[in-house]
Amino acid sequence: MFLLAPLSLCKQKRFIINQMDNKTIHKILTVNDHRIPMVIYDVDVIKRQKTSLDNLFKNVVKKFTIAYSYKTNTALGQTMRDLDCSFQVTSINHLRQVKQLTNKKPFKIFFNSRNLTKKDLKEVIHGGVHLIINSRSQYDMVQELATKQRQKLQIGVRIDTKSLPKNTFFKTVNTGLGLDYQEFKGLPRKSKCLEIVGLHAHIASQNTDLLSIEKGIKVLSRIFEQNNFNFRYLNLGGGFPIQYKNSVPTIKSFAEKIIPAIRKIQKPNPSLEFIIEPGRYIVGPAGYLFARVNDIISNHGKIDVAVINCSVFSSVRDRILSGYVIELPCVVFKKQKIETKKYLIVGSSPSSCDTFGKYVLPKIRIGDILIFSHAGAYCLSNDDFTGVEKPQEFVWTGNHLLPI
Numbered sequence: 001m002f003l004l005a006p007l008s009l010c011k012q013k014r015f016i017i018n019q020m021d022n023k024t025i026h027k028i029l030t031v032n033d034h035r036i037p038m039v040i041y042d043v044d045v046i047k048r049q050k051t052s053l054d055n056l057f058k059n060v061v062k063k064f065t066i067a068y069s070y071k072t073n074t075a076l077g078q079t080m081r082d083l084d085c086s087f088q089v090t091s092i093n094h095l096r097q098v099k100q101l102t103n104k105k106p107f108k109i110f111f112n113s114r115n116l117t118k119k120d121l122k123e124v125i126h127g128g129v130h131l132i133i134n135s136r137s138q139y140d141m142v143q144e145l146a147t148k149q150r151q152k153l154q155i156g157v158r159i160d161t162k163s164l165p166k167n168t169f170f171k172t173v174n175t176g177l178g179l180d181y182q183e184f185k186g187l188p189r190k191s192k193c194l195e196i197v198g199l200h201a202h203i204a205s206q207n208t209d210l211l212s213i214e215k216g217i218k219v220l221s222r223i224f225e226q227n228n229f230n231f232r233y234l235n236l237g238g239g240f241p242i243q244y245k246n247s248v249p250t251i252k253s254f255a256e257k258i259i260p261a262i263r264k265i266q267k268p269n270p271s272l273e274f275i276i277e278p279g280r281y282i283v284g285p286a287g288y289l290f291a292r293v294n295d296i297i298s299n300h301g302k303i304d305v306a307v308i309n310c311s312v313f314s315s316v317r318d319r320i321l322s323g324y325v326i327e328l329p330c331v332v333f334k335k336q337k338i339e340t341k342k343y344l345i346v347g348s349s350p351s352s353c354d355t356f357g358k359y360v361l362p363k364i365r366i367g368d369i370l371i372f373s374h375a376g377a378y379c380l381s382n383d384d385f386t387g388v389e390k391p392q393e394f395v396w397t398g399n400h401l402l403p404i
């Protein structure tokens with residue numbers, strides 16, 4: 001019998017944080033061992049995560065929409081479409097990809113980008129996509145286009161609530177993501193061609209600070225109360241955290257902060273739609289990265305180094321994004337329990353930054369398989385990360401610039 005044996009879980013038969021059991025993993029590896037390194041997404045986990053959000057919010061508001069944050073994992077776009085999700089998109093490249101997703105049921109696309117050009121704007125608007133503006137100059141650009149085309153456009157506004165979460169490495173405050181309260185108040189109240197129909201605020205990814213959510217919603221509530229707009233939706237973005245190594249507040253505790261505020265905002269607007277844009281919470285726990293140990297270098301009394309056949313640059317980009325704070329849970333797929341040892345796990349590139357983290361694991365040998373869980377968010381499918389255009393590559397020959 002094979003055993004998944006991280007130190008703290010040695011006695012557990014199940015890979016506790018996720019659902020995949022030893023038998024399933026053994027079955028997968030029997031046929032797919034040669035494919036390692038590989039990532040597997042467990043659709044049941046995705047469904048479970050999505051259902052937990054539905055259960056919390058569906059009965060609170062008449063209209064509840066999950067707009068999946070497509071950039072979190074583009075490979076799971078079709079799966080999310082099949083689960084009837086709408087989408088949140090931050091680049092033109094990703095917008096084009098999302099439009100290709102098939103499913104007969106209608107769905108909404110919310111577009112919000114720091115990098116909105118006039119050309120992109122036309123593509124967004126003509127494609128029937130809902131635009132959420134990010135800055136005053138974006139407002140002016142849309143206004144100019146709508147006036148020129150004699151068109152009445154409905155848009156949303158992203159708000160920088162200035163609520164700075166603690167203990168989170170992905171912060172959006174003061175980073176050019178949204179108008180603050182005063183800037184919002186400075187927007188024209190009435191415009192012939194632009195109608196502001198919704199507010200959007202995404203505070204931070206992997207946000208474990210419940211107080212920051214409360215503070216953020218207070219700012220939004222103030223805008224709802226004090227402004228005479230005909231708001232049709234409130235979009236709270238994503239950011240719901242998942243448990244990597246340290247425990248995080250439950251999704252229920254987030255709902256407990258959010259629901260009373262929505263109820264209050266809803267009172268004068270009973271048909272208000274409530275939208276969230278989760279990414280990590282839904283797909284993160286569903287991903288398993290399988291890697292093989294290709295070398296072990298003993299460091300004479302210091303921590304041993306285990307080299308695996310994949311790299312953080314291409315398989316756990318989130319580790320870099322988080323400033324090396326995020327460490328995915330890892331287990332060894334082994335035949336028997338043996339003594340444990342501490343390892344620095346490094347990737348296959350020569351970069352000193354290619355480190356997966358320090359782990360206490362049952363003694364590993366070359367050829368062993370490591371399985372990292374929670375590898376579903378901001379990890380693998382983001383080679384075109386968030387859809388941003390990749391700079392072209394050239395060589396300079398002294399005379400010419402040659403495209404590669």
Ligand SMILES: Cc1ncc(COP(=O)(O)O)c(C=O)c1O
Pocket residue numbers: 069072088112202204205206237238239240277278279280281377
């Ligand atoms: C505007 C917006 N919405 C949603 C998300 C999804 O966040 P998460 O994957 O943490 O749920 C992000 C991520 O950065 C975002 O920028």
